[in-house]
Amino acid sequence: MNKLSQDEIKTLLGKHQGLCISIFMPTFRTGSESQQNQIRLKNLLRGAEEKLLAGGLRPQEIKTLLEPAQALPGNVLFWRRQSDGLALFISADHFRVFCLPEAFGELIVVADHFHVKPLLPLLGGDNRFYILALSQKEVRLFEGTGRSVQEIELEAVPKSLADALQIDEFDKQVRFRAGSASSAAGMAMVSGHGGVAADTKDNLLKYFRLIDRGLHDLLKDERAPLVLAGVDYLFPIYREANTYPRLIEEGIPGNPQGISPESLHLATLKIVSPYFQKAEHDAVAQYRQSSGTGLTSSESREIVPAAHHGRVGLLLIASGRQQLGIYNGESGAVQRHEQAGATSEDLLEMAAIQTFLNGGTVFTLSPEKMPDKSDLAAVFRY
Numbered sequence: 001m002n003k004l005s006q007d008e009i010k011t012l013l014g015k016h017q018g019l020c021i022s023i024f025m026p027t028f029r030t031g032s033e034s035q036q037n038q039i040r041l042k043n044l045l046r047g048a049e050e051k052l053l054a055g056g057l058r059p060q061e062i063k064t065l066l067e068p069a070q071a072l073p074g075n076v077l078f079w080r081r082q083s084d085g086l087a088l089f090i091s092a093d094h095f096r097v098f099c100l101p102e103a104f105g106e107l108i109v110v111a112d113h114f115h116v117k118p119l120l121p122l123l124g125g126d127n128r129f130y131i132l133a134l135s136q137k138e139v140r141l142f143e144g145t146g147r148s149v150q151e152i153e154l155e156a157v158p159k160s161l162a163d164a165l166q167i168d169e170f171d172k173q174v175r176f177r178a179g180s181a182s183s184a185a186g187m188a189m190v191s192g193h194g195g196v197a198a199d200t201k202d203n204l205l206k207y208f209r210l211i212d213r214g215l216h217d218l219l220k221d222e223r224a225p226l227v228l229a230g231v232d233y234l235f236p237i238y239r240e241a242n243t244y245p246r247l248i249e250e251g252i253p254g255n256p257q258g259i260s261p262e263s264l265h266l267a268t269l270k271i272v273s274p275y276f277q278k279a280e281h282d283a284v285a286q287y288r289q290s291s292g293t294g295l296t297s298s299e300s301r302e303i304v305p306a307a308h309h310g311r312v313g314l315l316l317i318a319s320g321r322q323q324l325g326i327y328n329g330e331s332g333a334v335q336r337h338e339q340a341g342a343t344s345e346d347l348l349e350m351a352a353i354q355t356f357l358n359g360g361t362v363f364t365l366s367p368e369k370m371p372d373k374s375d376l377a378a379v380f381r382y
Helices: 006-013 037-054 059-070 117-123 161-177 181-191 200-219 234-241 261-290 300-308 347-357
Strands: 020-026 085-091 094-100 107-111 129-135 138-144 149-152 226-230 312-318 324-327 334-336 361-365 376-380
Touching: 006 094, 006 347, 020 037, 020 059, 037 059, 037 085, 037 107, 059 085, 059 094, 117 347, 117 361, 129 200, 129 234, 129 261, 138 200, 138 261, 149 261, 161 200, 200 234, 226 234, 226 261, 261 312, 261 361, 261 376, 300 312, 300 324, 300 334, 300 347, 300 376, 312 347, 324 347, 347 361, 347 376
Parallel strands: 129 226, 312 361
Antiparallel strands: 020 085, 020 107, 085 094, 129 138, 138 149, 312 376, 324 334
């Protein structure tokens, strides 16, 4: 399973061989509806076949192209790891599958590029958060939104305090074998205590530093807040080890072992809701305060080229809205289309993706919260 990251988005937006298939569908984890997940995907893949046939591909070419995806409906392990939505991106040189905390509507798009607009709510970080559930015997990481939560599989993270101490012991043995005198002294001290240091805090700090190191690559491009769940005394020790800049001060107290993801989700929402409301309010306030300085715009003709050149630091987009048109990268000109044409693209989507890729912040707001009653509003960096 792949994680939706900035690098993944960049790859999806690059050039690919031949036709690109983008498939979105809702998924269900439990209940009778969950039994329809495989059938739903089979039907969508059948719909993709029909579109590819209409696009001029031969049956054997279609079979080869869709072969990786056709293996998914019968993969029992795959369906045990579902969230609220499934996104597939398929081309001759690319195949990616994302299980995401977003209930997508069913959609099949076959074009010369991948369709990523349904991912926009997950890109801005304005409605997503992470929960790190810590105990001495277990580590779990969850990704959540206002509506749902999913567990993220951790690979480069110790599974428990005992596991972390074994990793630390192994590292010391490696350094010792390399012939370091200081390593030899340290090794003798640890061995005298059965491989476990006497100071509990030191052990926990080692444990948490290994966790933080493992999370670094996973969260390196993230801007979503992180909330800790664990026994109170663990919080200050983890903060000492933490390098993730968006760790929230308030945590969820109590041993999280055995606590369901849904219970952790509800407890976290109480902590992050004010955070998101403030961030949203501050974003709108920043736009209004900057108005009249030449550093704001609500015109797609100005915003889209600026987003491509990395000038947009903050972008506000009205949810459910669309502006059709085309952007000429060579001339920098934006043409608006009243009706969809063969070359039409959604200018709002284009601006959001380019802002995200260039390190800007994107907020998707309800239309009534948008400043100047516009569909699009930007604050420029310069």
